[in-house]
Amino acid sequence: xxxxxxxxxxxxxxxxxxxxxxxxxxxxxxxxxxxxxxxxxxxxxxxxxxxxxxxxxxxxxxxxxxxxxxxxxxxxxxxxxxxxxxxxxxxxxxxxxxxxxxxxxxxxxxxxxxxxxxxxxxxxxxxxxxxxxxxxxxxxxxxxxxxxxxxxxxxxxxxxxxxxxxxxxxxxxxxxxxxxxxxxxx
Amino acid sequence: xxxxxxxxxxxxxxxxxxxxxxxxxxxxxxxxxxxxxxxxxxxxxxxxxxxxxxxxxxxxxxxxxxxxxxxxxxxxxxxxxxxxxxxxxxxxxxxxxxxxxxxxxxxxxxxxxxxxxxxxxxxxxxxxxxxxxxxxxxxxxxxxxxxxxxxxxxxxxxxxxxxxxxxxxxxxxxxxxxxxxxxxxxxxxxxxxxxxxxxxxxxxxxxxxxxxxxxxxxxxxxxxxxxxxxxxxxxxxxxxxxxxxxxxxxxxxxxxxxxxxxxxxxxxxxxxxxxxxxxxxxxxxxxxxxxxxxxxxxxxxxxxxxxxxxxxxxxxxxxxxxxxxxxxxxxxxxxxxxxxxxxxxxxxxxxxxxxxxxxxxxxxxxx
Numbered sequence: 408x409x410x411x412x413x414x415x416x417x418x419x420x421x422x423x424x425x426x427x428x429x430x431x432x433x434x435x436x437x438x439x440x441x442x443x444x445x446x447x448x449x450x451x452x453x454x455x456x457x458x459x460x461x462x463x464x465x466x467x468x469x470x471x472x473x474x475x476x477x478x479x480x481x482x483x484x485x486x487x488x489x490x491x492x493x494x495x496x497x498x499x500x501x502x503x504x505x506x507x508x509x510x511x512x513x514x515x516x517x518x519x520x521x522x523x524x525x526x527x528x529x530x531x532x533x534x535x536x537x538x539x540x541x542x543x544x545x546x547x548x549x550x551x552x553x554x555x556x557x558x559x560x561x562x563x564x565x566x567x568x569x570x571x572x573x574x575x576x577x578x579x580x581x582x583x584x585x586x587x588x589x590x591x592x593x
Numbered sequence: 594x595x596x597x598x599x600x601x602x603x604x605x606x607x608x609x610x611x612x613x614x615x616x617x618x619x620x621x622x623x624x625x626x627x628x629x630x631x632x633x634x635x636x637x638x639x640x641x642x643x644x645x646x647x648x649x650x651x652x653x654x655x656x657x658x659x660x661x662x663x664x665x666x667x668x669x670x671x672x673x674x675x676x677x678x679x680x681x682x683x684x685x686x687x688x689x690x691x692x693x694x695x696x697x698x699x700x701x702x703x704x705x706x707x708x709x710x711x712x713x714x715x716x717x718x719x720x721x722x723x724x725x726x727x728x729x730x731x732x733x734x735x736x737x738x739x740x741x742x743x744x745x746x747x748x749x750x751x752x753x754x755x756x757x758x759x760x761x762x763x764x765x766x767x768x769x770x771x772x773x774x775x776x777x778x779x780x781x782x783x784x785x786x787x788x789x790x791x792x793x794x795x796x797x798x799x800x801x802x803x804x805x806x807x808x809x810x811x812x813x814x815x816x817x818x819x820x821x822x823x824x825x826x827x828x829x830x831x832x833x834x835x836x837x838x839x840x841x842x843x844x845x846x847x848x849x850x851x852x853x854x855x856x857x858x859x860x861x862x863x864x865x866x867x868x869x870x871x872x873x874x875x876x877x878x879x880x881x882x883x884x885x886x887x888x889x890x891x892x893x894x895x896x897x898x899x900x901x902x903x904x905x906x907x908x909x910x911x912x913x914x915x916x917x918x919x920x921x922x923x924x925x926x927x928x929x930x931x932x933x934x935x936x937x938x939x940x941x942x943x944x945x946x947x948x949x950x951x952x953x954x955x956x957x958x959x960x
Contacts, residue, residue, distance in 0.1 A: 434619055437615065437618075437619065438615040438619075441614055441615035441618060442615065445611055445612075445614050445615075446609075446611040449609050449610075449611060449612070450603075450606035450607070450609050451606070453606050453609040454602060454605065454606050459609060459610060462609065463612055463614065464767055464768065466614060467614050467617050467618050467768060468768060470614055470615070470618035470622070471617075471618045471619075471620075471622040471768065472622070473618070473622070474618055474619055474622025475622045477622075524601075527601065528601060528604060528605045531601055531602075531605060532605055539708075540708075547602070550598050550599050550602055551599065551602040551603065551606065553599065588598075590597075591597045591598050591601065592598055593598055
């Protein structure tokens with residue numbers, strides 16, 4: 408074996424233990440992060456995609472990219488914001504543009520909790536899938552996640568006026584599609 | 594009102610099951626990391642050795658990689674008499690011929706929940722559409738194209754081969770992506786399995802090879818079987834905002850992916866986001882032929898297209914025999930201009946498009 412390669416091989420052998428320890432630590436931290444954040448991400452993803460399975464795919468994709476960037480994010484402590492941003496970006500990405508569920512594959516429990524209007528929820532669910540992905544993202548961020556226009560603009564990477572326009576047009580479409588929402592929509 | 598609407602959204606999402614995702618995310622994340630490293634390593638090996646044994650002997654900028662049967666017809670000498678453009682929002686095509694234009698409306702609507710995506714064939718005669726049911730191909734005359742490949746898992750993007758004989762479409766299932774080459778006439782298909790991280794996929798200008806990948810994970814070049822794969826150096830887009838300044842202040846530059854590759858692999862088109870804010874909801878290139886950065890991979894530098902009175906070029910298609918058909922904006926009128934450049938980037942032909950094609954993107958590009 409040429410000397411250079413020998414040195415590389417030795418270096419690799421020495422590094423393996425250290426790298427393995429670092430990887431274990433990252434995996435543990437990342438797993439903790441996923442446990443604490445996946446529920447809220449999944450709920451937002453469900454409203455974005457309209458389907459539990461698509462929501463899981465979307466969140467998992469976003470988390471995989473977060474894992475890839477973990478060392479960098481760990482330093483800035485910004486993993487949650489990063490994952491959320493990636494998730495919204497992935498939802499409207501180019502070749503991997505997701506299809507929203509055409510039919511309501513995820514029905515709510517047969518017995519509704521008190522105070523729930525299941526019919527209205529289902530109508531809203533269907534109507535959300537009829538507006539554009541960008542409009543849906545703006546509405547989910549503004550009214551489900553309670554983000555300000557500034558925060559929404561930052562996450563979606565557009566101007567506040569674009570957020571306003573998308574939100575307004577999305578709400579107009581919802582209002583037109585579901586007259587029952589009149590009086591409920593902002 | 595806001596509270597009621599918020600409560601309704603929360604109530605709708607409340608039943609979503611929380612499932613364990615960390616193990617899958619770690620697996621996929623490691624694969625993404627590995628892909629990136631592998632791509633970098635493969636490029637290093639190729640540069641060091643000159644060739645990659647057992648794979649395509651293809652190097653960026655290697656003119657000998659041009660197929661031997663490239664003939665006179667592959668060298669474009671004039672802008673086609675008839676060009677068909679694609680409305681950038683909606684489902685209308687605009688055919689311009691001899692100064693006259695007519696609109697062709699496809700039987701789809703913006704309000705459709707499955708948001709079909711469509712592309713015009715290189716000769717402008719056919720159209721492909723991917724909806725939730727699969728891939729449809731037909732004559733571009735306003736009729737609904739026929740289903741040629743039924744598959745509910747197709748990603749929505751698609752790309753015609755330069756000869757108009759095939760359509761390249763992605764298949765997105767879970768975290769895995771396949772590429773499928775579909776024969777436009779017969780519907781016969783070849784699947785290139787598990788292509789890894791991919792934000793774009795395109796044909797080389799002569800249609801002999803495919804290039805896919807993403808700016809972070811790197812790119813792969815392959816023959817159409819997908820078996821002879823090699824890493825491909827697509828160049829790095831400049832991070833200098835000045836390269837993307839068209840009268841607009843810029844502080845973010847993001848590579849959205851490769852949209853075109855010359856036949857010899859020397860020149861690569863990238864779609865680039867630039868603006869004052871971080872990119873977000875509209876990350877997809879507006880056109881399959883978006884070319885915000887044209888990179889000469891032999892030098893790593895951004896190549897400049899320049900024509901009189903054209904403010905900037907934003908779309909381009911490489912000719913199989915060298916040369917570029919590019920589309921830009923006239924600095925005085927603001928209308929689009931199509932310019933044909935030869936292989937040395939000298940202007941051969943120019944077409945001022947007029948009003949009819951405002952708000953459109955490139956569709957057809959061959960005679």
